[in-house]
Amino acid sequence: MQSRTPVPRASGRPRSAAADAAILAATREALVELGWSKLTLGDVATRAAVAKTTIYRRWPGKNELVVDAVAELFDELRLPDRGTLAADIEGVVLQFAAILARPEAKSGLMAVVAESTRDDALRERIRASIVDRQKRLVLEGRARAQTRGELPPESDPEEASRTVDLIFDVVAGAVVHRTLVSAEPADEEWVRGFTRVLLLGLAGASDTPNSAEPAGSRAAGAARVGAGGTP
Amino acid sequence: MQSRTPVPRASGRPRSAAADAAILAATREALVELGWSKLTLGDVATRAAVAKTTIYRRWPGKNELVVDAVAELFDELRLPDRGTLAADIEGVVLQFAAILARPEAKSGLMAVVAESTRDDALRERIRASIVDRQKRLVLEGRARAQTRGELPPESDPEEASRTVDLIFDVVAGAVVHRTLVSAEPADEEWVRGFTRVLLLGLAGASDTPNSAEPAGSRAAGAARVGAGGTP
DNA sequence: CCATTACGCTACGACTCGTAGCGAAACCAC
């Protein structure tokens, strides 16, 4: 995943895969103990029992290293079929919240996102190794819900894409804000309430794809909501 | 707001209010040009035409200085009465998005939030000078909507508090995620879609305050939605 | 006039950064 193989190397001493793992693990350890700002590559090198130069040969700098170290935390995200869209959402949101609650994710993720506002390459790295993996779950859950009949099949593909993006920003944003800014746990009770709001909102919005009205009024259509569920 | 008057000082040379303003303005300027990571207090001092020691006499460090500098950006947030809850939400979300789109807010805000995960005092400072000011708008908008009859009067005060917290995390989180992570503009079209989902979700959720069910099923009640609006 | 506090300036040790240079180690092709 983070193999920085520049080109299909011909010969020479191969890079130690163990060193990669040790460096990333040491980075997470340092994130827990020191946090982002006090984390130094020299310290990571010591923890990983490698030379500082070895790290610089593989990663451009602290930003990229932390992105890869944090990205591995999200590898465990799964979307088991829990029977209903609501249950699926609650399950994956709870997983996401559990990862975000870990100190290495907290202090590392937001810091690199902040840095990415002035570094397009870094943002692309975050997108590829963290964000896209999360967004794929949204797509998967949506497809599953369509199979169940809980959501109508996508009519306009572009509209569907916008909706997925919206869902993703709402879900990930809400959990992140709850965890990091409000500094309160995204526990089961909160996730239940959040899922209810999200689901009702999406179901209601799906009948009125778009409109020029300044929003408001329309509402009656919301009755055709979360069909399915506890059948 | 950022007056760091330790105690009601008796005598001596008073602190220059102009210096405070110059330092905060210089901080924002440096955030735009350099970003968070390359911003140094020495540079800020030069830009503000003050001595570096003057900054250290007023702020503990870079984190707190940036919090105060960014906080001033949110002073302009207003909640004019636009007639409907939907319009009110859209208006304030657009304002919020406009502030977040500014580079000094982007690079500064997320960085201090990241730091606040390991610094309780810093988080409290952020809460007091930035977050609470935003949350007050949610309360104000809710009260206004209740007056209009768009939302039922709060029955259980604790339940109402949880709802306000949820709304706040969803709104602020979604806009932040859209702007910083997805790196796409929270323009009028996006805000319209977001408001529609949020409003339908809240209206639908308001009849079924809470339940032990794993969510899903319930939906019919959603018809008693956004009453009022374009009367 | 005097006590008190803020200010500008200089200088300082401590620390981190990212790189360069070296010899040794590990791999491949022959």
Place this chain on the structure above:
DNA sequence: GTGGTTTCGCTACGAGTCGTAGCGTAATGG
């Protein structure tokens, strides 16, 4: 084996930042 190639660990280095101390000066109140 032997030679070529790449990585590794180690040391050392200049550059830059941090946060503080010390000093003389400026501005206020009693």
